[in-house]
Amino acid sequence: xxxxxxxxxxxxxxxxxxxxxxxxxxxxxxxxxxxxxxxxxxxxxxxxxxxxxxxxxxxxxxxxxxxxxxxxxxxxxxxxxxxxxxxxxxxxxxxxxxxxxxxxxxxxxxxxxxxxxxxxxxxxxxxxxxxxxxxxxxxxxxxxxxxxxxxxxxxxxxxxxxxxxxxxxxxxxxxxxxxxxxxxxxxxxxxxxxxxxxxxxxxxxx
Numbered sequence: 001x002x003x004x005x006x007x008x009x010x011x012x013x014x015x016x017x018x019x020x021x022x023x024x025x026x027x028x029x030x031x032x033x034x035x036x037x038x039x040x041x042x043x044x045x046x047x048x049x050x051x052x053x054x055x056x057x058x059x060x061x062x063x064x065x066x067x068x069x070x071x072x073x074x075x076x077x078x079x080x081x082x083x084x085x086x087x088x089x090x091x092x093x094x095x096x097x098x099x100x101x102x103x104x105x106x107x108x109x110x111x112x113x114x115x116x117x118x119x120x121x122x123x124x125x126x127x128x129x130x131x132x133x134x135x136x137x138x139x140x141x142x143x144x145x146x147x148x149x150x151x152x153x154x155x156x157x158x159x160x161x162x163x164x165x166x167x168x169x170x171x172x173x174x175x176x177x178x179x180x181x182x183x184x185x186x187x188x189x190x191x192x193x194x195x196x197x198x199x200x201x202x203x204x205x206x
Contacts (some may be wrong), residue, residue, distance in 0.1 A: 136186035
């Protein structure tokens, strides 16, 4: 009888270990990711978004919206950075007759020391060929111009491009509510990916 009880206890103990083991294996593993660019602290920064005229025709506020989202995400992590207000930059762009926005010229107009230059290569909320479906797509190049160095020195650093699709996978049927929600979620995801280029963060390893 005692031997049976001992075997039962051992079996229960092993079963408990088997329940604990998957939990241990399921713990998240994180990897520290250093910034691509680490020279924003202590500087005055201007976030400049460039978009094709065709994009601005369909989404006239996209430059201001994305610049504001990116500014807010970076400011939440780097407190020692002063930003030029995106609305002031947008006002200047609206007044300018130039088709291209020169990041160096605009940065100097606002006494910026760094310009984060984001060039929209693709921006779409709805596919014109399938107007009943919605899926946000944002693809952009990202670079930083350092306006404090001598013009003959390397003052331009190109960073890895950013690509966002929201929702991931297939487009969804459009409704009154989900167009705005999907656009906001795409902005937040895009801004987060851009902001992470400037501070250390932890990536969850799958």
